[in-house]
Amino acid sequence: MTQLAIEVGALAKVFGGLAAVDGVSLSVPAGERRVLIGPNGAGKTTLFHCITGTLKPTRGSVRLFGRDVTRDPEHRRTALGMGRTFQITNVFPDLTLLENMTLAIVGTDRRKWVMHRAVAAFADVRRQALEGLEAVGLAGRAAQPVKLVSYGERRQLELALALNTRPKVLFLDEPCAGLSPSERQRISKMIAGLPRDITLVMIEHDMDVALGLADRVTVLHQGRVILEGTPDEVRANAEVREVYFGHG
Amino acid sequence: MDRGRLALSLIALAAALALPFVAGPFWTGLATQMYIFGLLALSVDLLLGHAGLFSLTHASFFAVSAYTVAILQVRYAVPTTLAAPAGILAGTLLAAVFGISVRTRGVYFILITIALGYVVWGVAHRWSSFTGGDNGVTNVPFPAIGGVGITSHTQYYYLVLAVILLCALGYRVLIRSPFGLGLRGIKASETRMQSLGYRTSAHLYAAFVLSGALASLAGVLYVYYNRFVNPVASSFPISVEAALMAIVGGSGTIIGPFLGAGVVLGLRNWVSSFFEMHHAIMGAVFIATVLWAPDGLVGIAARLRARFSRPKEPGP
């Protein structure tokens, strides 16, 4: 039996009176590519927040490679191998793309504490940052401040940041949302080309992209898992067609 | 650094070195104060301009350090070589305690630092058997290192100049380091920094203590210049003025806080000679800065430079 990368147990998150996540249990084996789908407001993003530590769950537990991380703060989970992107782009607008990448690269090692040496003196960090930008097609933008680049480019940077924290498990929250068709294609190709030893959990609204990429699919509705299966099983399921596509 | 800036820095340095010869003791004294308060403003701006934290308690570190030096030198005849480091240590230790305020953000951080500042002021004011109360501690000697002592305000001017130049160089390395970049990252998006693996509170705490150490150093320079210290040094208006200097000069830069200190001190000196309500003028300067020049003098200079160096574009 393969090891479980992520194991979520009876997790709930209540906002005021609303249970955005309402008792979700989820197991993702190491190396699997799991896609989460579900209508708007199903609780997908909130579930991500609780798994990665951005939010504290009201109830339930989270395990990363068997280790209970429910009480660990977010930075600790990142150090242990969780990486994520945000649905609402969350990058550093006043900094250049290169500086953004530098922050991601040194964030998971001790170099983030270095005070007596300029960033520019770390040639290997610079090289890795440029490679990381190149991988998402942003090499030509390295010296520009984020606030001067387009929305699509920021989305690509969002992904590049997550990829450069050395994640073992990568959570992608609608990485292609709002991109042009050509950008969308490049990014989904890039995600498909990620090394298979990175476990992938991705929220995706585009069914073609979702079902094309996924090993398995989990369908969320009103804070609960209503189905889990292979892409074919999900495609064939009547209930999913009902809640997700809104027609029979 | 490009050639224009290098040339400008060299000219400024030459002017600073020549000042005591070409200008009288009044201007030399004013410039010394500008350096000292500029350093205090720079310490405030490490948090304000880089990490995005608005501290209003920096007068505390400044004053605790100044009092420590004064009491050690005057009452216990401790030499400068021990008293000055002890002052920096005392101010920095206080910053290590007050650093718990980085658990809060935004307006709560501002409020908590104001409250902490009042605690220190209250102690300086009320614990008169130790601090000398409103009279403070007087007759602080000029600093002396080994057998060599400072004997004039002109000599002291050069000592202060040397210290702030060293500080500016060190600060420059710090803000360009991965740690300094991390502070700017926290200012821009703390949530993203956490998800990139940063324990942001620890980063901010370290910045707070460093900034307190720098304010303490300014306190040492202050007490040897002033030759006395009283509760005014620890008062809320000093903390406010330090932040004001940074903003007026250009927050997030190194030269800005010093320029701001020059403007604030110069204006105050000039205005108070004929107008009692010079505080009102300071308020007006601050409001004008926030409304029309939020990037301060440095921002104005950058805008002018951009306008004149850009080739003329054809009009619409």
Ligand SMILES: Nc1ncnc2c1ncn2[C@@H]1O[C@H](COP(=O)(O)OP(=O)(O)OP(=O)(O)O)[C@@H](O)[C@H]1O
């Ligand atoms: N911070 C919050 N405070 C209160 N309610 C919230 C908060 N965040 C999310 N919600 C609510 O929780 C529910 C789930 O939201 P969530 O963002 O997790 O859905 P989602 O599945 O990601 O939807 P989408 O597909 O639109 O991104 C929604 O009803 C939302 O309004």
Ligand SMILES: [Mg+2]
């Ligand atoms: Mg969402």
